[in-house]
Amino acid sequence: MPSTAATTTDAFPVFKSGRIGVLLLNLGTPEATDYWSMRRYLKEFLSDKRVIETPRLLWWPILNLIILTKRPAAKGKDYDSIWNTDLNESPLKTTTRGQAEKLAQIISDASPEAGELITVDWAMRYGFPSVKDRLQALQDQGCDRILLVPLYPQYAAATSATACDKAFEALMQMRWQPTIRVSPPYYEDTVYIDALATSLRQSLAKLDFEPEKILASFHGVPKSYILKGDPYRSQCERTHALLCEAMNMPQDKLMLTFQSRFGNEEWLTPYTDMTVKGLAESGIKRLAIITPGFSADCLETIEEIAVENRDIFMEHGGEQFAAIPCLNDSPEGMDVITSVVRRELQGWVTF
Numbered sequence: 001m002p003s004t005a006a007t008t009t010d011a012f013p014v015f016k017s018g019r020i021g022v023l024l025l026n027l028g029t030p031e032a033t034d035y036w037s038m039r040r041y042l043k044e045f046l047s048d049k050r051v052i053e054t055p056r057l058l059w060w061p062i063l064n065l066i067i068l069t070k071r072p073a074a075k076g077k078d079y080d081s082i083w084n085t086d087l088n089e090s091p092l093k094t095t096t097r098g099q100a101e102k103l104a105q106i107i108s109d110a111s112p113e114a115g116e117l118i119t120v121d122w123a124m125r126y127g128f129p130s131v132k133d134r135l136q137a138l139q140d141q142g143c144d145r146i147l148l149v150p151l152y153p154q155y156a157a158a159t160s161a162t163a164c165d166k167a168f169e170a171l172m173q174m175r176w177q178p179t180i181r182v183s184p185p186y187y188e189d190t191v192y193i194d195a196l197a198t199s200l201r202q203s204l205a206k207l208d209f210e211p212e213k214i215l216a217s218f219h220g221v222p223k224s225y226i227l228k229g230d231p232y233r234s235q236c237e238r239t240h241a242l243l244c245e246a247m248n249m250p251q252d253k254l255m256l257t258f259q260s261r262f263g264n265e266e267w268l269t270p271y272t273d274m275t276v277k278g279l280a281e282s283g284i285k286r287l288a289i290i291t292p293g294f295s296a297d298c299l300e301t302i303e304e305i306a307v308e309n310r311d312i313f314m315e316h317g318g319e320q321f322a323a324i325p326c327l328n329d330s331p332e333g334m335d336v337i338t339s340v341v342r343r344e345l346q347g348w349v350t351f
Contacts, residue, residue: 015176016140016141016142017142017144018117018142018144019117019118019119019141019142019143019144019145020117020118020119020143020145020146020147020345020348020349021118021119021120021121021135021138021139021141021143021145021146021147021178022103022118022119022120022121022146022147022149022341022345023121023122023123023131023134023135023138023146023147023148023149023167024096024099024100024103024120024121024122024123024149024151024337025122025123025124025125025131025148025149025150025151025163025167026092026096026122026123026124026125026151026163026295026296027092027124027125027126027159027163027298028041028044028045028092028124028125028126028127029041029089029090029092029093029124029126029127029298030042030076030079030090030127031089031127031128032088033076033077033079033080033083034076035072035073035076036072037076038071038072038073038075038076038079039068039072041126041127042067042068042071042072042075043063043068044126044127045126046063046067046068047063048126048158048162050157050158050161050162050165051158051162053222053224053225075299078299078303079299081303081307082299082302082303090298090299091296091297091298091302092296092297092298092299093124095296095297095328095329096122096124096151096296097122098328098329099122099151099295099296099328099329099333099334099337100120100121100122101120102329102334103120103334103337103338103341104118104119104120106334106338107120107338107341107351110351111350111351114349114350114351115351117349118345118349118351119138119141119143121134121137121138122134123135125162125163125166130166131163131166131167131170132166132169132170132173135167135170135171135174135178136170136174138178139174139176139178143178144178144179145178145179145181145348146178146179146180146181147180147181147182147183147341147344147345147348148163148164148167148180148181148182148183149183149337149340149341149344150163150164150182150183150185151295151296151337152185152293152295153185153186153187153189153192153235153239153292153293153295154185154187154218154232154235154236154239154293155184155185155187155230155231155232155235156221156225156230156232157225157230157232158221158225159219160185164182167180181344183340183341183343183344185235186336186339186340187235187236187238187239188235188238188239188242189336189339189340191335191336191339192239192336192339193239193242193243193246194246194332195327195332195333195335195336196239196243196246196290196292196327196332197243197246197247198332199290199324199325199327199330199332199333200214200243200247200290200324201247203288203290203322203324203325204288204324207288207322209286209320209322210286211286211287211288211320211322212284212285212286212287213253213255213279213284213286213287213288214249214253214254214255214287214288214289214290215254215255215256215257215272215275215276215287215288215289215290216239216240216243216254216255216256216257216289216290216291216292217257217258217259217272217289217290217291217305218236218239218256218257218258218259218268218291218292218293219258219259219260219293219294219300220258220259220260220261220267220268220271221233221258221267221268222265222266222267222268223265223266223267223268223269224265224266226268233268236256236258236293237256239292239293240254240256240292243292255270255275256270257270257271257272257275258270258271258272259271259272259273259291259300259304259305259309260300260304272289272305272309273308273309273312276289276309276312276313276318277312277313277316279313279318280312280313280314280315280316280317280318281316281317283317284318285317285318285319285320286318286319286320286321287313287318287320287321287322288321288322288323288324289305289309289321289322289323289324290324291305291324291326294326295326295327295328295333295336295337296326296327296328296329297325297326297328301323301325301326302323305323306323309321309323310323
């Protein structure tokens with residue numbers, strides 16, 4: 001059970017300890033869709049050296065004079081189209097909060113004692129709630145051991161690493177640092193692959209058509225990042241191969257692609273949008289896309305896949321299109337997160 005340690009005199013502060021924190025980490029979101037909110041978000045995101053590795057002398061003029069002048073208005077319109085107006089926030093924030101709340105309930109239901117011991121929280125690498133604030137909040141509640149859970153199945157420096165960077169940056173400012181663990185990528189975890197396969201089967205069963213092709217679309221990164229040693233592509237390939245095996249589908253039926261490229265540099269191929277266009281032009285009439293690298297639906301899945309790529313497919317001869325939802329906080333999605341957390345907390349607590 002949690003304990004509270006205090007000095008023998010009132011002249012010194014009381015320190016809470018003995019609890020365990022679990023902090024779910026996701027990419028981030030603007031706080032609103034107006035120009036200045038979008039500009040603040042994009043500036044933080046695109047100023048990250050893990051995301052954009054171009055030398056600052058070249059990148060700063062492009063970012064500040066061109067991108068941050070034009071892009072906020074355009075991206076604000078995209079976010080407007082998917083915005084959760086009831087809660088006045090992006091779907092990514094809504095879902096990540098839901099994942100944290102459901103995880104806390106799952107732990108408590110499995111073991112009331114563990115539920116009393118563990119505090120589950122969530123944070124965004126860019127925007128709010130910030131990683132620094134939530135780490136401090138966990139420590140203030142007596143969490144002297146904290147598990148960081150980057151919600152990225154496949155590791156990339158521009159996702160998992162930068163989320164951890166932000167946490168370590170916050171730790172550098174703490175006099176009393178909690179003990180930290182970081183959950184590893186789960187790209188070939190059996191529970192994750194089974195969840196993807198179950199979700200895909202369920203989604204396909206709900207369609208009124210049978211796709212001729214299915215794309216497994218992962219977020220892209222520049223090819224140069226892989227050549228520098230990032231394992232991201234190989235982990236995406238492994239996930240794709242295992243999903244094909246679980247679905248008993250050949251890889252030319254369930255195809256691997258990469259989306260969301262930015263700028264003029266060569267990114268990982270094949271590109272999702274070009275593949276969609278090529279399939280439609282070749283005579284494919286029925287297409288579905290699943291996005292296994294995203295733990296929650298966001299702008300890149302709801303707008304880029306379900307709207308932009310659907311339009312590309314239809315404009316070039318396609319007839320029926322489906323965007324398969326991410327695992328989100330569905331039972332299958334929570335099975336994955338719970339499995340990761342349960343495994344990484346071994347030795348600290350059992351539930």
